[in-house]
Amino acid sequence: PPPFLFILFLSVSVSVPLKSVEVELEVRDHVATVVSTLNYENKEDKPLEAVFVFPLPGDAAVCHFSATIGQTQIVAEVKEKQEAREEYDDALSSGQQAFLLEESEQSPDIFSLSVGSLPPGESASIRLEYVTELAVQADDGLRFCLPAVLNPRYQPQGTETALQVPVTSVPASLVPYSLSFSARVSSPRPVSKVESNCSLDPLQYLNPEQTQATVKLAAGHKFDRDVELLIYYKDAHQPTAVVEAGQASAKPGTLMGDPVVMMSLYPEFPQAVMSSVASCGEFVFLLDRSGSMGQENRIGSARNTLLLLLKSLPMGCYFNIYSFGSSYQHIFPKSVEYSQKTMEEALKTVEEMGADLGGTEILNPLEHIYSQPCIPNQPRQLFVFTDGEVGNTKEVISLVKKNSGSHRCFSFGIGEGASSALINGLAKEGGGHAQFITGTDRMQPKVMQSLRFALQPAVVDISVTWDLPKGVSVTVLSPPITALFQGQRSLIYAQLTGESSKAAEGCVTVKYSLAGHPSQNQLHFSLKPAEDTGLTVHRLAARTLICSLEMEEKERRGEQDEGVKKKVVEVSVQSGVSSVFTAFIAVNKGDGEAVQGPLVRRNVPTSSDCPTILMSVSQTSLSHAFYILTFAPGTNSRSKRALVGSDWRINLTYMFLMAGTAPKQTPRDPLLQLVSLQKASGCWVLDPALAASLGKTSEEVENLKLASVNQEVWATILALIWLHGFKVDAQDEWQLLAMKAVSWLRCVEAGNALLGCNVQKDVLGL
Template structure:
């Protein structure tokens, strides 16, 4: 096989005058991370990766090394090993609090230990404790995951650096959860765990990076490979595999992206794969649905384009973002309506266009593109406000009719309050298709993929201006109407578990974008097992496919974790974690389900952790010095500006007292004038320290936003007001559902206005979207009769997303029940529900906070 390897164009970045290998030496010592090795074997459309992190201790006392690092958001972390002094310890996966207790106890007893914890889908923390002076410790992580496959091209993406993120909210009292540079806030309770310190530009390369990839096409017609790093073909082997390696000297400052062209998109067809469990009493199936080769005529659309112009988008990224947004607007037709918003810590719109949706005339589109051309990068990334405004612009109404509602977000996604955003917008964006264009060489892909998945859309990642044309062409196809909708399926010859499906609802099919649905089945799978798929094409014709199951090697015969079961478990855990972040009801029960699933399949999640403990005692115990590994400034990011200061690392100090923009950019406060500067080095851990709460900021400033402008005088101290002697009337009785009933009345009016001849698949979509909004509405309300009635309705509406959705009379009955429940619950109650509850007590600092749990 002859394979052409083409380096992907990279965005311009600062020159590296002192590139090299090995550890960085300064007057304060060496950094703990000295090497990073990534070995991947790609087989068809599946990747297995081994990542080795090498730590060392150049100091005269034992240390604990802390490293905040990224991993692919779609990959499952299935194993961890610690090697030191000729001894290798296999890590155990435990419930997270239990794992943390195990680690702390081992360190206190003088044992060598390590722990890996998941902070986000793609952000992790590694702690390696009691590393002896002069000692080297290696941590190995095993990953398994699918490649993204669209338009005949499979993509392997290995992120290498966690970029600085904007951290909104008010700092929390009490100990900080981690050792990062930003204080924990009410909007981001674990901010100190996702904000590693950042190296100043121009430092010699502190980490030796080695990346090697072996590609086994597994029968697919592989033609070319494109790499985001300088890659060379090491060997084309007799067995048909190809080995690629990254040129030595590359810095750990951007994602490694390998794009594999597998011929025409039609090469891979709709298929059903099955993998029996080790006991043979069940297994995992994976359904890949390939859209039919047809171009969908575009229906009238309402489109909102949001352009991120925050400080982190400076340089080539804002240029690419402007071009991408302008090209999307250029593709609109006269039948469409649109709106454009640019945002940082403020939301702005073109002054020559209507405040709402504008007709997509040539003049209006020209004005929008002209406005976008003037957008420059500034301020902080307040993402929630523009998304709220977009949801309001795209809210359903009588005038929307059969129009597609589409939101397109162009951003790098560098925010820390991902859960807050998804929880608040899950209901408001129901029925809106959300597409995301992620622009960065170290993009927050985990969040952007979650946002697109929630909105039943697609996420396109752009790591350079040269890939922009390709990405915008794909987005143009995605914002057209789907080619197949209303997909349902029937199993023949085997029994799938309907509650195990991921995603829970089969997405619509778009041109060139295959859909993968996986789940669990019961019993033995016969050779005749198959799934029959049905749907409706954009032209109104019936569509069907009936793939027969291909049984893969059973888990009992597989070396290592079974790939289908592992990939399903990771995807299912991601679904459940998103439900935990955005849902209501029995969160404790949901947490238990997540932990059980994680432990059963040995896949790391936010509620579990891998912990390795060497039984040998190597120190006298106590608390070792904590050294936090600084990370590179991502490639393509601009260095220090007055609005976005880059600071040399100083000794650890409370960050909340500094201007808030520092928490967003990820840099600690500057060293005192005339004091030492150099690498980012933390002499003591922040865990257990209390962050002082600064006065409320008057206006956002700098990259992080939400704080005073750097250099401005501090706000005047306010004296407490004298108590008001006026007697306070007793609280009035109130109905806790008053505001919600008004919303229920709006939902009732919207459903009642639906024409009687509306197709069944459209009715099911409307009921499914209503269920999403009801789930959000239930949050924070008492478990009374209204809550029980709406919960029962929400559970019934969930059937619209199942493999056998209601049809005919069953759908009519569900529609009638929905109208009846909404009519009853939208009406004001005859009697008040009781006195208003007292305000919650002020939170008290705790010695330890389960920051990974909601409400902790």
């Protein structure tokens, strides 16, 4: 049927005082310092209060906030949150200019910036600085993400609101302010390359050794996606230690007054252990089926990924698949043994999954999964796929941490605007690994990398010991290491108290057990402080300590929580790093006249990741626009009536655009077609479907088969040759299922050769 059409007159706020955002990034090895300058101008005839809710990386340490009005600069202080809010309100009521920056109480990757009492014709420049660690990707690249997209977070009924002010999201084409972005990269090792999901100007090296380089966004960048940089160094897997001197004005014995060391460890595991793949485990897959997963056919990509995962599981393991939206479903009442029958039943259900379950409530299915008893000798591995539009982030992460002893959690953030706090928090507290899939990224290679991690033997009995000169003591600021993976970095922050000679050295030893083999890695380091590091390491260490204390406070809420909260505020104020219990406050207490007149609030919109079904017919200004809205076939009448009858504002476009619709069915690519035909045991069957997926006729395939080779062996050999011959560039995706096929071949051929028989596997009941 033809789509339903109607024209809607859309009224939008007439003024957006935020005019431009300028971002300067400095990367030193694997640490990033980001300086954002937000330029405001009031072109109205009344004084304004501008409120901007925007995303930041979830593990960022916000460490500086200042405002410049004319020639006057006001540097903000960190204060207890309620005290800061009251000071801000008092300033506005008395006609003073004030600026407030605070973190969401539910998710540490959302901040609210309030710019108060901006008089008519006045301009203000806001400077925001934060530092963050760069995560290592599966291909050894270091990932930096500048979040530009903030999708509204789904708030389950009965929970607290994430922020006091609403998130105002608009399609990227309507964001009325510009973004400029430049980066400087430096490292002890040469910079191999810098890649991005956005168009970049060519990389410019600053020295012959190629250890310093600059890069910036190409002209004409649209505010339609998160800006992602992947930075590659030569010989990146080198353990390092950076000792940073304390702040001269701070008291010795305090976090900011003492030196702090940042250890980057890359454990190398014995090759003999790493070449083996676990043949057991309970694999639980949790798939987001909220309406927003219908964008860019995310749900279709997730279905294809589940196909690869199910084909790659080892015989003898157990599995189950959950999906969730406003409610949740599971394919089996409890995890079942992996077999041809259970695999086929699961795949049939997966094929019918759409983005049709409404909101994003992940807590209930997680609680159900954790309520299921673990299967003896089958370590539980949880894979979570979500676009991260969750309002109760901290509650979800706390639940995963509470159950961290029973499983490992591997998380995948899908699409623009996925919450970094949620995705990284799930993996960190669940002892697993986090991946982000944005833009045109294929989901499958990253997910299969995590499956290889999950099939690695779990590292247990992890301990860290320090050997320091006499007179020097150590206070570890990081939580205990709970997971180690081959080639993946582990970070430790520690405070060093006491005096030592400049030539003194320390040593840290990480001991652990892997598949029953005791192992250890050591790193010797100089205690002499590095130069020109500022207080970056201290601020990252403070943020790490604050996050640990906040998690402890949430777990102990209702019993002695005030002591932990007091400690968080103390560390936050001392270090100048944001926390959930503090805020940055700046007040212009100059001699200028008080701002006169009633204050008008303007919520500054941020970019949302909306599908392009909004078609502009005429747009004369930002204040008024005509749109044609096209409903996809199958959109229910209730959704249409709700839209027509609502008092539309631009921040509510998301409610319509996120309505779950069935994704278009596209022809399956040849690789997935071949993979779909593989049996749970690892073999293929010689039939017309296999021949077609290989691009041959049944006669061509069968005529070349040797009489002494059984049909399944021949079919499996053909499939493996096709994979190696035509899809070697996608080897990361099919490597595990190919290993299973080779193992099957070896078993059948070896047995028949030994006994001189030609018995097929189905005869044996396998």
